[in-house]
Amino acid sequence: xxxxxxxxxxxxxxxxxxxxxxxxxxxxxxxxxxxxxxxxxxxxxxxxxxxxxxxxxxxxxxxxxxxxxxxxxxxxxxxxxxxxxxxxxxxxxxxxxxxxxxxxxxxxxxxxxxxxxxxxxxxxxxxxxxxxxxxxxxxxxxxxxxxxxxxxxxxxxxxxxxxxxxxxxxxxxxxxxxxxxxxxxxxxxxxxxxxxxxxxxxxxxxxxxxxxxxxxxxxxxxxxxxxxxxxxxxxxxxxxxxxxxxxxxxxxxxxxxxxxxxxxxxxxxxxxxxxxxxxxxxxxxxxxxxxxxxxxxxxxxxxxxxxxxxxxxxxxxxxxxxxxxxxxxxxxxxxxxxxxx
Ligand SMILES: Cc1ncc(COP(=O)(O)O)c(C=O)c1O
Numbered sequence: 001x002x003x004x005x006x007x008x009x010x011x012x013x014x015x016x017x018x019x020x021x022x023x024x025x026x027x028x029x030x031x032x033x034x035x036x037x038x039x040x041x042x043x044x045x046x047x048x049x050x051x052x053x054x055x056x057x058x059x060x061x062x063x064x065x066x067x068x069x070x071x072x073x074x075x076x077x078x079x080x081x082x083x084x085x086x087x088x089x090x091x092x093x094x095x096x097x098x099x100x101x102x103x104x105x106x107x108x109x110x111x112x113x114x115x116x117x118x119x120x121x122x123x124x125x126x127x128x129x130x131x132x133x134x135x136x137x138x139x140x141x142x143x144x145x146x147x148x149x150x151x152x153x154x155x156x157x158x159x160x161x162x163x164x165x166x167x168x169x170x171x172x173x174x175x176x177x178x179x180x181x182x183x184x185x186x187x188x189x190x191x192x193x194x195x196x197x198x199x200x201x202x203x204x205x206x207x208x209x210x211x212x213x214x215x216x217x218x219x220x221x222x223x224x225x226x227x228x229x230x231x232x233x234x235x236x237x238x239x240x241x242x243x244x245x246x247x248x249x250x251x252x253x254x255x256x257x258x259x260x261x262x263x264x265x266x267x268x269x270x271x272x273x274x275x276x277x278x279x280x281x282x283x284x285x286x287x288x289x290x291x292x293x294x295x296x297x298x299x300x301x302x303x304x305x306x307x308x309x310x311x312x313x314x315x316x317x318x319x320x321x322x323x324x325x326x327x328x329x330x331x332x333x334x335x336x337x338x339x340x341x
Contacts (some may be wrong), residue, residue, distance in 0.1 A: 012335045018291065019128065023119040023156040027108035030136075031098040031150040039100075039108045039152075041115045047151065050138035054110050054147035055091060059192040060135030062091035065290045066128040066250070068113060068120070068156075069340070071331030076113050077340035079290075079329050080131065081106060087189065088131055096146035096186045097133050105131055108154050121158040123330050130155040130293065159291070169298025169314045170211040170287065172224065173204035174273055176303075179245075180215040180225065184247040199224045208301050212287070214248075219272040227292040228252040231276065232264075232317050233283030237274075241268040251288040251325075257337060258324050264317075273302065284315030286322075294322040 001278025012020035022044050029039035054060045066084040068076050085102035092099035109129060113120070120127055133156045178200050180186070181193035197213070204210035212224040221240060223229055228249040230239040237259050242248050256266050276285070285297035300307045309315075312318025315321075327333040331340055 013272060019157050021158055023112075023116045023127070023158065024115050025112060026156070027112040029100060029104065029152045029156040030106060031100070031148075031152070034148050034227055036098070036100040036104070039104065039111070043107075043113050044155065046155070049136060052138040052140045054135035054137045054139060054142055054149075057140055057191065058135070058143055059195075060095055060097055060147050061086065061133065061191045062095055062097065063130055063132040063191070064088045064091075064189060064190050065179075066129050067159075067290055067329070068129055069330050070120050070122050070126075071340065073331070075331075076111065076117065076127075077331060078113075080250050080254065080339050081109065081341050083253070084131075087187075087248065087250070088133070091190060093189045094185070095135075095190060096134055098148065098150045099133070100152065101310050105152065105154070108152070111154060112154055119156075119158070125158050125160050126329070128157045128159045130157065169296040169309070169312060171209060171299040171301065172207055172285075172287075172297050173200075173210035173213045174216055174276070174300050174302040175200055175204070175213045176219060176273060177215050178215065178218045180222065181318060183245045186222075186243070187248050189247065194225070201225045204301070210301055214300075216273050220273070221271050221273065221276060223249075224247040224287055227287035227289030227295070230255065230286050230288060231271070231279040231281050231283055231317065232286070235263070236265040236267060238267045238269065238271055238279065240270055249289055251290055251292075251294070254328075254337075254339070255288050255294065255321060256327060259321060259330070261336075262320070262324060276300065277302065277307065280309040283310065284318050285309045286314075286318045294318060294325055 025041050026044045027041050030037045064084045068078045072075050076220045089102055133152045136151050137149040138148040180197045200213045215222045223246040249268050259266050287295045294319045297309050298312040
């Protein structure tokens with residue numbers, strides 16, 4: 001008879017794909033009845049949870065996604081660690097999860113990186129870091145109460161490009177009805193938001209060949225399932241201003257800063273699907289995110305039509321901004337914004 005042990009560890013099925021390979025160690029810290037225990041760096045291994053764990057029933061989970069780079073001086077540096085830590089803390093607060101403080105998580109990241117230095121990938125790869133916080137209190141009666149126990153761990157995953165096509169321009173489905181997540185939780189990086197968007201993303205991929213979905217409920221252009229969205233035309237970038245309905249991407253903020261530095265005008269304004277149709281005739285469109293970096297959009301599946309963005313390839317301004325951003329991330333140019341630490 002097949003082993004149906006519920007605790008049997010599942011190894012990643014699709015080795016080689018983004019997020020399926022891990023360095024050998026992870027940093028972990030446990031919170032027991034509201035008190036954080038000392039953090040440790042341990043071999044990556046399955047974790048054991050009570051079947052009544054809060055996270056398994058009431059989705060008390062949040063995470064971060066950031067990258068460490070091997071810079072030309074041989075050091076390993078994390079890109080905008082402070083911003084990611086601050087967002088992690090805000091997500092934990094929103095979910096009433098115990099949080100040990102930004103400094104503790106930052107130390108956990110650094111200790112793990114130091115112990116695994118020999119496994120640090122060289123450019124053009126980077127190490128994707130995934131701090132994860134879950135509510136572990138065994139209590140199925142806690143639908144309306146927070147978990148007093150929690151587990152925090154940090155995984156490291158050597159990665160190349162998120163989208164398998166690399167720098168190829170993407171095909172994006174424009175979704176005007178469904179929301180990605182509940183309106184007030186857009187800035188919380190919590191697993192439930194991704195589960196909520198999965199049906200739209202899978203259907204768009206399987207039925208229409210889209211790489212991702214751009215959520216524009218009621219015409220309001222927000223973000224894709226895992227990245228922020230920009231339009232670009234005549235030396236001007238357009239993106240939605242920060243709002244509780246969508247994620248305040250660290251890459252979004254970095255692109256805005258870099259673009260202004262390069263002399264672009266950046267408009268943070270609400271815009272509609274009609275505006276997209278207008279801008280893409282002679283403009284560019286791209287996604288921004290830690291995983292996606294800066295990915296050009298070549299086609300939009302919109303209102304039953306396949307619209308081409310520019311000439312269907314990654315536009316020259318998108319390439320220029322991507323280059324400027326990755327030069328900073330990999331430490332190939334002076335760190336003039338103090339983003340690597
Ligand atoms: C829903 C969503 N929006 C936007 C982003 C981009 O955020 P960041 O640039 O901080 O990675 C992500 C990626 O983490 C995301 O999952």
